[in-house]
Amino acid sequence: MATPSTPAASEPRPGPGSQPRPQPETRPAPAPGPGSESRPAPDAQPGPEPGGPPPPGARCLVTGAGGYIGGRLVPELLDHGFRVRCLARTPSHLRDFPWAARTEIVRGDVTDAESLRAALRDVDVAYYLVHSMTSTADFETTDRRAARTFAAEARAAGVRRIVYLGGLTPRGVPDDRLSPHLRSRTEVGRILLASGVPTTVLRAAVVIGSGSASFEMLRYLTERLPVMVTPSWVGTRVQPIAVRDVLRVLVGSARMPADVSRAFDIGGPDILTYREMMQRYAAVAGLPRRLILPVPVLTPRLSSLWIGLVTPVPAALARPLAESLRHEVVRADHDIERYVPDPPGGPVRFDDALALALKRVQEADVTTRWSSAAHPGAPSDPLPTDPDWAGGSLYTDERERAVHADPADLWRVVEGIGGEHGWYSFPLAWAVRGRLDRLSGGVGLRRGRRDAHRLRIGDALDFWRVEEVEPGRLLRLRAEMRLPGLAWLELRVTPAPGGRARYRQRALFHPHGLAGHLYWRAISPFHTVVFGTMADNIARAAESAAEHPAGRPEESARTTAR
Numbered sequence: 001m002a003t004p005s006t007p008a009a010s011e012p013r014p015g016p017g018s019q020p021r022p023q024p025e026t027r028p029a030p031a032p033g034p035g036s037e038s039r040p041a042p043d044a045q046p047g048p049e050p051g052g053p054p055p056p057g058a059r060c061l062v063t064g065a066g067g068y069i070g071g072r073l074v075p076e077l078l079d080h081g082f083r084v085r086c087l088a089r090t091p092s093h094l095r096d097f098p099w100a101a102r103t104e105i106v107r108g109d110v111t112d113a114e115s116l117r118a119a120l121r122d123v124d125v126a127y128y129l130v131h132s133m134t135s136t137a138d139f140e141t142t143d144r145r146a147a148r149t150f151a152a153e154a155r156a157a158g159v160r161r162i163v164y165l166g167g168l169t170p171r172g173v174p175d176d177r178l179s180p181h182l183r184s185r186t187e188v189g190r191i192l193l194a195s196g197v198p199t200t201v202l203r204a205a206v207v208i209g210s211g212s213a214s215f216e217m218l219r220y221l222t223e224r225l226p227v228m229v230t231p232s233w234v235g236t237r238v239q240p241i242a243v244r245d246v247l248r249v250l251v252g253s254a255r256m257p258a259d260v261s262r263a264f265d266i267g268g269p270d271i272l273t274y275r276e277m278m279q280r281y282a283a284v285a286g287l288p289r290r291l292i293l294p295v296p297v298l299t300p301r302l303s304s305l306w307i308g309l310v311t312p313v314p315a316a317l318a319r320p321l322a323e324s325l326r327h328e329v330v331r332a333d334h335d336i337e338r339y340v341p342d343p344p345g346g347p348v349r350f351d352d353a354l355a356l357a358l359k360r361v362q363e364a365d366v367t368t369r370w371s372s373a374a375h376p377g378a379p380s381d382p383l384p385t386d387p388d389w390a391g392g393s394l395y396t397d398e399r400e401r402a403v404h405a406d407p408a409d410l411w412r413v414v415e416g417i418g419g420e421h422g423w424y425s426f427p428l429a430w431a432v433r434g435r436l437d438r439l440s441g442g443v444g445l446r447r448g449r450r451d452a453h454r455l456r457i458g459d460a461l462d463f464w465r466v467e468e469v470e471p472g473r474l475l476r477l478r479a480e481m482r483l484p485g486l487a488w489l490e491l492r493v494t495p496a497p498g499g500r501a502r503y504r505q506r507a508l509f510h511p512h513g514l515a516g517h518l519y520w521r522a523i524s525p526f527h528t529v530v531f532g533t534m535a536d537n538i539a540r541a542a543e544s545a546a547e548h549p550a551g552r553p554e555e556s557a558r559t560t561a562r
Contacts, residue, residue, distance in 0.1 A: 054124035054125055054160050054161070054255065057082070058124035058254070059084070059122055060082045060085070060125045061085045061087060061119055061120060061125070061127065062084060062085070062087070063127060063128055063130050063150075064127075064128075064129030064130040065088060065097075066088060066093055066094055066097075067129060067130075068211065068212060069129055069207075069243075069246065069250075069368075070086075070127070070129045071367065072243065072247055073129070073251070074086065074097070076247050077254075078099060078102050080251050084102070085103065085123065086104070087109075087115075087116075088107065088108070089107070090107075091106070092457060093457055093458040095456075095457055096457045106119050110150050112149075116149060116150060116153040117156070120153050124159065124160045124254075125159070125161045125254040126163070126197075127162075127164075128150060128162060128165075128188075129165055131146075139181075139184065140183070143184045143188055144191065147187070147191040147192060150162075150192070151192055151197070160198065161197065161198050161199065161200065161253070162198075162200070163199075163200045163202070163253045164199065165204065165250065166185050166188070166189045166204075167182060167185050167204060167205070167329075168205040168265055168267070169182060169186055170327035170329055171332055173327050178327075179326075189203075189263060193261060198258050199261050199262075200256055200260070200261075200264065201263035201264070202246075202263075203263055203265050203266065204241050204267065205241065205329045205330075205331075206241070207243050207246055208240050208350065208354060210356075210360035210366045211366040211450070212243060215354075218278065219281065219285075219361075220310060221310055222285070223285065224310055225310065226287075226288065226290055227293075228290065228291070228292055229294075230293065230294045231294065231295070232295065233274060234273065234278070234292060235274070235275060235294060236273060237271055237273055237330055238272065238273070238274065238277075238329050239268065239329065239330045240268055240353070241353075242352070242353035245266070245347045246266070249264075249336060252339065252340030253340060260339060265331030265333055265334075265335075267347075268347050269346055269347055269350075270350040275292050275294070280351055281354055284351055284354045285354075366450055366451070368450075394509070394510050395510075396509075397531050398504070398505070399532060400502065400504050400535075401503045401535050401536065401538075401539040402496065402503075402539075403496075403500060403501040403542050403543060405501055405543045405545065406499060407493050409542045410538075410539075411471070412542075412545065413545065414491045414493060414503075415453065416452070416453055417461075417491070418461045418462045418464070419448040419452065419462065421452070424533070424538050424541065425529070425530050425533040425534035426529050429526065429530050433463075433481070434462070434481075448460075449462075455469055456469060460480075461477060463481040464477035464479055465477065465478045465480050466478075467488070472493060473493055474490065474493075475490070475491045476490045483509075483516075483519070484513065484515035484519050485510050485511040485512045485516035486512075487509045489506070489507050489508075490504075490507075490508070491505055492504040503535065503539055505535045505538075507531055
């Protein structure tokens with residue numbers, strides 16, 4: 001079973017007043033997809049002969065650095081003495097990562113040969129951690145083109161090694177019986193192995209770590225359903241692996257000898273059915289044993305809808321996971337140990353991986369999540385600086401409140417918005433909008449937050465994405481719900497005379513076609529209830545926090561929002 005990956009951002013949609021730009025179609029993966037043995041890559045170009053293992057202090061290029069795995073790999077490489085260059089379509093999205101100042105961040109995309117050529121210059125080890133997560137008919141073509149471009153440019157640049165994190169494919173199952181996403185990752189692995197650059201393809205099944213899609217799915221299914229009717233794939237055997245072991249092997253792969261170019265299966269010490277994984281989670285979390293009733297009628301599509309209903313993982317992301325669960329995925333060997341030795345005591349056991357992940361969640365210390373990357377199909381354009389949108393329509397709803405509180409108190413409320421803290425307005429309206437979004441294939445309102453109190457650029461925030469944060473001053477959110485247009489929500493804090501603050505709130509909507517105009521007019525009557533109440537309650541929460549400084553601002557938020 002391959003753990004689904006999520007994109008760092010969706011295909012860009014040029015907005016009015018913005019300049020055309022390339023249409024990148026691949027994205028960072030928070031968790032793995034498959035790789036496999038070698039076959040010719042017709043687009044690979046001859047180049048300098050790659051040398052031996054990288055020298056001390058070698059430079060690594062990490063693609064997908066904003067994703068679940070990439071965001072955790074970068075600091076590991078730095079701590080092991082590597083220099084790190086990150087490739088990003090929008091470099092500002094990596095600005096707030098704690099490791100950003102220690103790395104070189106360059107603009108580029110794996111489908112753009114010119115940007116890759118510059119990014120791969122003087123690189124010793126290149127990590128390929130991207131793939132498409134759309135369900136469009138041509139996503140396999142996109143993955144193939146990206147892999148061939150990357151392989152050719154890595155060869156031409158004299159890169160010493162490519163490292164690719166793929167997914168564990170079932171033994172004895174032909175490609176035409178694999179799910180489309182699993183089949184595509186298999187092909188990507190083959191293309192990279194045929195590049196002429198020594199390549200390590202790592203094939204993992206379920207990755208267990210705080211914030212991983214597999215862990216979140218397992219956690220919510222088990223916690224919310226003491227009795228569940230499940231798909232037949234709960235009886236499929238899989239070999240999960242702790243995220244810290246994945247990172248250990250990724251880092252260790254950088255130093256493999258030059259004559260090693262092959263795929264390796266990686267996995268933890270436990271082989272379990274998904275049913276057993278749920279029961280083990282219940283035991284580790286201190287929950288009663290679950291009653292699990294598998295039925296054969298739940299297809300991958302129905303399974304993904306069921307997962308989307310119960311867990312924060314949207315159906316569009318759950319489907320590749322459900323499809324890959326049809327086959328048993330157990331590693332065929334443990335050859336990787338010859339080159340990357342197991343740690344003392346061996347790889348992390350499943351129960352220990354669960355306990356570690358739960359501890360991180362409880363301590364609000366989740367560094368990356370599956371939602372670190374954007375939902376497939378979500379808009380990715382930033383708010384244009386041209387307020388007139390080059391003559392296009394732009395609807396706005398603006399609110400302003402004087403707040404009898406220090407600006408710092410108001411900012412704490414603003415930065416703590418969403419997730420468990422709520423949205424400070426009519427809860428039913430937000431809940432209904434979130435449910436409608438899930439039913440239409442969107443992310444819904446249940447993605448929550450990575451951190452309960454702090455936000456950084458690129459964070460998912462329910463059905464929004466953080467587009468800009470200016471601490472103490474501005475929070476701008478870009479909508480990722482399904483809409484007939486593009487939408488943003490800006491929350492601003494400014495000082496006022498007498499040590500007080502002023503709160504400014506602005507909702508913006510750029511309609512697409514007649515449907516967009518009709519949508520805005522249809523919801524306009526509810527703006528006073530939703531946006532007006534939101535502004536009032538944020539101001540009151542800040543004033544309450546100022547009056548009771550020993551109290552917890554988040555508790556005020558919860559009280560006013562629910």
